[in-house]
Amino acid sequence: MATTETIWPLEPHTAAKHQLLGQYLDAWYPILGSFNKRVVFLDGFAGPGIYAGGEPGSPEIALSRLLDHSAFQRMPNTEFVFVFNERDKERFDSLENRVATIRASRQPWPSNVRVHTKNESFVSLGEQMLSGLNGKSLAPTFAFLDPFGYKDVPIELIQRLVKYRRIELFIYWDYNSMNRFSTAGTAVDPHLEALFGTDEFKSAPPAGDPKRKQFLHDLYQQQLRDVCGFDYVQSFEMVNADNRTGYYLFFCTRDLTGFDRMKSVMWKVDPIGGRRFSDVLAGKTVLFQEEVDTAPLRAELMEHFAGQTVSIQEITNFVIGHTPYVSTHVKRKTLAPMQKDEVIACPGQKTRGQFPDGTLVSFPAR
Incomplete structure (x- = not known):
């Protein structure tokens, strides 16, 4: 997909990513909503809110998983706050229209569900959120960060946003760019240093070395643990139609129960290994499903x-x-x-x- 497009077709790996997100939220909402007065869903790169075929984007998935949840009516005293941010103006206009359509179709709108749409860079939005806390703790938050490429997601900002214990992070990591630029010594280096929070990516094995991918993956995973302070980090690999790794999704939490739930969802998407989805096999029926190899x-x-x-x-x-x-x-x-x-x-x-x-x-x- 060209990053200049406003609305684009839904790719199989994106549908799989949304499956991971939606099924995890099914468990996350009632647990957090039953014991907290306020819960936040942050979508830092919300996109246009809809795909070319009319499929819902991540904002609609997040909203519908709450509003259609069997437990929602039992949580009238919990305020659910949704922050949908999109930097591109044309995509933002599409996002606002989609949110307005969803609200109009759900009248009367629940008084305990608040939706904010923002037209900011993620860095600007993050700084605004932090300054608005005035020293208070951020409410329990699920942060979904799904950018194009590797810019605008500095790990130092993420560290400050997620320093509160009850924050979970689901983040896209563009391996294709890491593989291309990590040892190129180009003007991209400052962006990669901000992304990793270190320049150790320059020490990756050379292009073509089979150890290169694991080195870069493990470095970012370790930074999420060491810099952001997450106790548990799990990745999920997305393989494109050319059978090459396009990106990884990293789920990060400090809660063992939440970690088990997300990993269980990953096993539903990948019943064999729980760690990988391939566009090559999307839509194909597996006649003889293998048992999990324990x-x-x-x-x-x-x-x-x-x-x-x-x-x-x-x-x-x-x-x-x-x-x-x-x-x-x-x-x-x-x-x-x-x-x-x-x-x-x-x-x-x-x-x-x-x-x-x-x-x-x-x-x-x-």
Whole structure:
């Protein structure tokens, strides 16, 4: 898609990205809305709000997932604030028209849902939001940052916006540009330094080296942890029709439960590995769906807990926080077969193959 277009066709990888966003919000809204007086959804690069075929953009997805949620009527005392920002004036005009259409179709509009449309650069918007806090904490916020390219997303600004504990970030990272420019020594360097918060990208392996992609990916992921202070960061790779990596989506949180939920959504989009979507396979029917391969998880548990007796909760937390797998992969798909193979023991277990809270699992020494 040319960045000069106002409205463009919906690509398969964008539809997959929206699937990740929408399904996660289904879980996020009732959890945050039930225990907080104010919740914020920030879309820093909202676009025109609609695609060429009439498909909804991210602002409409975010709104409809709340308004159509079965729990919404049970949260009348929670204020839901939506901030949709788009820098390009023509796209912004389209966005405003789309938001107006949505509001008109949803009358009477709920009094606890506020929508703000902004025509700013993301940097300008971020500075305005920070200055408006006047030392107060930002309300629980889901920040969706989906820019074109690599400009206007300095990690230093993101760090200041997400320093409050109850902030989650879902951010686009343009690998195609990283691969092209990271060691080119060009005028792009200042933008990349702002993006990464370091100039270590210049040390990436040369173009063509198979280790180059992993180096750049891992550097940005580590910066999200170290600079922004996120405890948990998970990436999702988007592969284009040429079977090349176009970009990654990084989900960042400080909450283990939220991390498990987003990773579970990623596994729905990619049932085999939970980490990758390819335009090449979009729309094609898989006749024989493979089972999730938990052999790597089994090996990792044996290594990490060797010689120990630990609780099922400790095992589950380790799987969520330190492996690609999620909580639903732990008991039936991994531990039960391990027990059947007599690889592990469960002292005091009432029913073999079942692992309720409080169950202890003993792993053999190396």
